[in-house]
Structures are given as structure tokens and as C-alpha cells.
Amino acid sequence: MxxxxxxxxxxxxxxxxxxxxxxxxxxxxxPPLLQRALSFVPVTVLTAIIVPMILAPHGEGLELHWRNPQLVASILAILVCAATGRQLLTIVLALIVFFGWQLAVL
The missing domain is CATH 1.20.5 (Single alpha-helices involved in coiled-coils or other helix-helix interfaces)
Incomplete structure (x- = not known):
């Protein structure tokens, strides 16, 4: 209840x-300062949701090693997005690496 x-x-x-x-x-x-602060809310909420799923995908502590497909794909996504700025390319390549890494390692 x-x-x-x-x-x-x-x-x-x-x-x-x-x-x-x-x-x-x-x-x-x-006020302008509050408007600016509120513009960061979506990014911070999304980060707070995604980062734990990347760093501790099984919920049992940090998994900072090469066998973590979420970590490898997210690092690639950051690099591709920073280099190209193309969202669709970033998503497609990160998904390919994630599933490929998962099949190859596990």
C-alpha cells in the first residue's frame, strides 16, 4: 500500500x-541566469541515466575493462561524434561496435 x-x-x-x-x-x-541553468537539465538527466549503465552494466560495481561492450561502444560514439558531428553515423557505428563486441567477447 x-x-x-x-x-x-x-x-x-x-x-x-x-x-x-x-x-x-x-x-x-x-531571469537569464535561471534560463541558462535550466537549459542544462536535459543533458544532466540523460547523463545521470546513461553513465551508470555504461560503467556498471550489471549493477555489481564498475566494469572498466575491454570486455565491457557498453564502455567500448560509448567511447567510440564519443570519438565519432567529436570528429564528425553526425548523429546518425555516431548511432549506427556505436550500435555495430556494441553488438559486434558483445558477440566477439562473450
């Missing part, structure tokens, strides 16, 4: 925040 109440409470809070933003619309003006 406690988990149900917790999930319902989180849903209610999320709904209230999104409804307030939708209802207030453009009437609320944030």
Missing part, C-alpha cells in the same frame, strides 16, 4: 508542476 501511495503522490506532484507550467504559459519570465 505504501508503494501505491508513493507512486500516486509522485504522479500528483508531477502533474501539478506540468499543469502549472502549462496554465501559466508565457506569463512567467525567468
Amino acid at each position: 505504501n508503494y501505491t501511495l508513493m507512486v500516486l503522490g509522485m504522479a500528483l506532484i508531477t502533474f501539478a508542476i506540468k499543469a502549472a507550467i502549462f496554465i501559466l504559459g508565457g506569463r512567467v519570465v525567468f
Whole structure:
């Protein structure tokens, strides 16, 4: 029962925040510093979700070795994206390396 109440409470809070933003619309003006800070939220949330899956894919401590296909593919993705700036190429090459590495090593 406690988990149900917790999930319902989180849903209610999320709904209230999104409804307030939708209802207030453009009437609320944030200071430039806050607008700049809020622009980094998507990147930080995505990083917080992805990095643990790369560094500890099995949830049992860090796996910083060459047999970790998530780590190898993510390093390649960073290098390809930095070198070319092409998102589709980055995704395709990283997926090929991830699945190929997984088949070759495991």
C-alpha cells in the first residue's frame, strides 16, 4: 500500500508542476541566469541515466575493462561524434561496435 501511495503522490506532484507550467504559459519570465541553468537539465538527466549503465552494466560495481561492450561502444560514439558531428553515423557505428563486441567477447 505504501508503494501505491508513493507512486500516486509522485504522479500528483508531477502533474501539478506540468499543469502549472502549462496554465501559466508565457506569463512567467525567468531571469537569464535561471534560463541558462535550466537549459542544462536535459543533458544532466540523460547523463545521470546513461553513465551508470555504461560503467556498471550489471549493477555489481564498475566494469572498466575491454570486455565491457557498453564502455567500448560509448567511447567510440564519443570519438565519432567529436570528429564528425553526425548523429546518425555516431548511432549506427556505436550500435555495430556494441553488438559486434558483445558477440566477439562473450
